[in-house]
Amino acid sequence: MISQHLSLNEFRTALMLVDKLRDSSTQRQHSRVTLLSHVLRLRTLISGGLWSDTGLASRTAEDTLGLRYENLPTLTPTATTVPPTYIDFEDRFECVMALHTLVLSIVYYAHAGISSESSARLSHLHALLDAKALECLGDGSIKVPRHYPPYSWSDFRQDRFSRRSPHTPRSYSPADLLPPWIPSYERLEA
Secondary structure, eight states, rough: OOOOSSHHHHHHHHHHHHHHHHHHHTTTTTTHHHHHHHHHHHHHHHHHGGGGGHHHHHHHHHHHHHHOOOOOOOOOOOOOOOOOOOOOOOOOHHHHHHHHHHHHHHHHHHTTTTTTHHHHHHHHHHHHHHHTTGGGTTTOOOOOOSSSOOGGGGOOOGGSSSSOOTTTTTOGGGGGGGTTOOOOOHHHHO
16 A cells, blocks of 8 residues: 555655665664664555565564564463563664564564564563663654764765756755655744
C-alpha cells in the first residue's frame, strides 16, 4: 500500500537518497550516520508499503545494532524456562535507534504473519521499556556531535530526477532532504 501523499517514484527517490547517505557515511566511517541510514531505509520501506525489501532492511538495521533473534525459544514461559537475555543500550542514540528498529520490525513481521519473529522483538521491546528505555528519548531530540567534516548537500544531489536540466544549478536546504514523515523546520515554527 503506497502512501496517499507520495508516489512510488518519490519513495524510490527517497530510498536512493538514503542509500547515498549510507554509502557516504560508510566511506567516511561514521557509524552513527550509517545506523541512522539503515533505520531511515526501514522506515521508508514500511511507509511506502514496499514489503518485499523490508525484511532485509530490518535484518540489516538489527545487525548494525547487534540484535540477534535466532534460536530463541518459542514456548510459553514456565517456571523452568530461562528468559532470553537481551542487549541493553547505554548510549542514548543507539537506544533510540533500537526502539525505532524494534517497533518497525514488529510491524513488518506482524504484517508478514511471522508471529514468532514479531514476538521475539516484542519481548525485547518490552524488556527495554521495563528497563526505562523511554528515558533515553528525553525531549525527543538527539544531538549529533560535529567532530567530523560536515556533509555537503551536493553529496546528495539528484539532478537526473529533477525537472530541471542537469546543467541548471539547484540549491538544497536541509528540509529538502528530510524524509516525508518528518516535518520541515518551517512547518515546526508555524
